[in-house]
Amino acid sequence: MALYGVPEIALNSGQKMPVLGLGTGAFPPVAAEVFIQAVLQAIELGYRHFDTASLYQTESTLGTAIEEALRLGLVKSRDELFITSKLWGTDCHPQLVLPTLQKTLRELKLEYLDLFLIHWPISMKPGATEIPPKTFKHELNPYWQQKKLRDYCKANGVTVAAFSPLGAPGNMWGSSRVMESEVLNEIAKAKGKSVAQVCLRWEYEQGIAIVIKSYNKERMKQNLEIFDGALSEEESKKISEISKVEELLERSSSLPLGLTRLSSGLI
Secondary structure, eight states: OOSSOOOEEEOTTSOEEESEEEEOOOSSOOOHHHHHHHHHHHHHHTOOEEEOOTTTTOHHHHHHHHHHHHHHTSSSSGGGOEEEEEEOGGGOSHHHHHHHHHHHHHHHTOSOOSEEEEESOOOOSOOOOSSOOSEEEEEOBTTBOOHHHHHHHHHTTOEEEEESTTOOTTSTTOOSTTTTOHHHHHHHHHHTOOHHHHHHHHHHHTTOEEEEOOOOHHHHHHHHGGGGOOOOHHHHHHHHTSOOOOOOOOOOTTSGGGOSOOEEEEO
């Protein structure tokens, strides 16, 4: 039985998605046995939402971990899990979408995905879609709050999900600005929580789904402990008023187009 329960958020399709998911993109990648053990520990703790992508090269290993979780009885059926993967830009041509999805399912050893995102969508020409998106996933944290984007999505019934919810410290595109924030540190000290927990709690209270990566069991546990205590109105206001400094995502020359923002939107 899971140690922690994770609240769910309803998508505009009626489908329910756990608000806290475990990200599986690691650069450089971790060893398969480390990854599988982390996923099994996450499931034991209560994680049910797992976010992968063909770009991450973790689909196959995640599939193996899910098979092992089922074998061990950590979950009774695949239906207990919410699995997200993504369609890379070069596979967005209409004739490539279905074969790419089928390959992803083979890698994951699954019959279906719960969510299939366009990874890093780029506008090429003016147009409109007749299919309303279910989820928009974007970099979001107290120093890049995306208020206009969140308001737009809310008005149109689109769920917002955050990646790099702590500012991605230690990554080539991130910074330690969030974790070193005086405001967040003061609130964390007063509440007996970590800065990460305060940050994630604020995002949760904004109605944002969160995808966060950690393969450390204690940190995974701490991330699940954000649901046991609300921020005060004053604390939430202080965080919301943190200077809206854009976290420029410095892209290395190895990444496509030298883009400075990452996002994912549902097909």
